[in-house]
Amino acid sequence: MEKYFKMVTAMFLMIVAVSCSKENDDTINEPEKTFDINNPVGYVIYAKFAGLEFYSTNLIFLFDFLPAKRMVSYSAYAPRNESEYNTPNASTMIYRPYPSWANFNFTIENGKITNIKSLDGSISEYSVIKKPATNQLAGKTFRGKYLKKDGTVLQDGFYTFLPDGKTVDVGVQFPTKTRTETYTNVGNIGALVNIVSGTNNDHEIMILVDGKLQVNYRDNVSSSPKIYHGIFEEVK
Incomplete structure (x- = not known):
């Protein structure tokens, strides 16, 4: 009987240890966070495209999302422009950062950009980036x-x-x-x-x-x- 009791006690302690371990692991049962076209705040979009009128063929942009379907574009060409964007369907964003510019059309599927189009130039690089919690440039x-x-x-x-x-x-x-x-x-x-x-x-x-x-x-x-x-x- 004593041997049986010790065995049951040991099994109970193992179960408690595993349970506590899972409770302390914040990654368990936490849903994977991906880019949501209907709630993109917290992400930025990087894009590089060729503007033929420029000395360099590589013009880079960083697009930042604000609440209420607003987006800010940052670039050396026009430092900061903010305006609304629209989502005509579940995988498309359309944004015009400046009245005289052509639209940027973003195609997004499964949390990733599959295409960006703009009549102002051809896109050579692009990516969706989740904002890190701290400044990744400071001290470097x-x-x-x-x-x-x-x-x-x-x-x-x-x-x-x-x-x-x-x-x-x-x-x-x-x-x-x-x-x-x-x-x-x-x-x-x-x-x-x-x-x-x-x-x-x-x-x-x-x-x-x-x-x-x-x-x-x-x-x-x-x-x-x-x-x-x-x-x-x-x-x-």
Whole structure:
């Protein structure tokens, strides 16, 4: 009888241990969170497309969702534009960030973008990104190159994001900085410099995608504005 009692007690303790383990594991029975076209707040959409009138063929955008079916687009071409978007069906979003621009048509299926169309240019890269909880740029340095339209190197460059989450040092030859900018945090993966210091009205945007910093710089000094594109990798 004593042996039987010990066996039952041991089995009971095992069941309790497993039960407590499951209660402490927050991932158990938690539904997978994916992009919902009817409730997209908390996500951003990254897109890169070719605008043939620009010096660079790579124009990058970050689209951020607000409540009440509103979206904000961020870019070096037009720093911040907010307007409504509509969903004509269960897998399509239509958004026009600026009155004179063509629509962006997003096709989304199973939480992923399967197509983006715009008459202003052809889309070469795009992805839906869930906003991380913290600023993914703060405290990191990225080095890389700005590219010409034909893909050859224009110049070297680097970006050092300070731990404060709002300031970035920029330069050509690391680690000598040539300017320091205050930026707007976008979705904890993007940084928008509305007006670059020392310029009339230049704009700059930096977006961290798949571990690389994609950058656009709009030069408004000349009579025909040019947008430069660069790719930068983290210095570890």
